[in-house]
Amino acid sequence: MIEMYFCPKCGAVMIVKNVEGISTLICVKCGYKKVLEGSLSLGMKKTTVFTKYVERREGVMFDIPPMAIFDESISCPHCGKRGVYYWRKQVSSAESSDSIIKTFKCSNCGYTWIETE
Numbered sequence: 155m156i157e158m159y160f161c162p163k164c165g166a167v168m169i170v171k172n173v174e175g176i177s178t179l180i181c182v183k184c185g186y187k188k189v190l191e192g193s194l195s196l197g198m199k200k201t202t203v204f205t206k207y208v209e210r211r212e213g214v215m216f217d218i219p220p221m222a223i224f225d226e227s228i229s230c231p232h233c234g235k236r237g238v239y240y241w242r243k244q245v246s247s248a249e250s251s252d253s254i255i256k257t258f259k260c261s262n263c264g265y266t267w268i269e270t271e
């Protein structure tokens with residue numbers, strides 16, 4: 155399973171660094187930082203990459219872009235409630251061909267996760 159994290163500000167890949175004993179995600183592009191909470195859930199499908207940078211103090215509407223679509227039929231894997239925003243972003247990388255990253259964000263608890271298409 156590949157662990158990948160994307161910056162909620164600019165969409166660039168984030169790397170995990172140990173900062174004073176705390177695993178922290180750092181954006182390689184803009185320097186945005188988030189504390190990495192826990193470890194990735196096991197048993198999820200391989201294309202699903204969970205982002206563990208949900209900040210409890212931040213508002214749920216945080217980092218939802220204007221092109222986000224609200225889908226009432228999708229339920230949040232974190233709190234189980236229906237009603238999730240999602241949006242697509244094209245990501246290019248040197249190692250592989252372009253791929254579409256689909257970002258989901260729960261409107262209830264703010265949990266965010268990513269799937270690749």
Ligand SMILES: [Zn+2]
Nearest residue numbers: 161164181184
């Ligand atoms: Zn960034």
Ligand SMILES: [Zn+2]
Nearest residue numbers: 230233260263
């Ligand atoms: Zn939720």
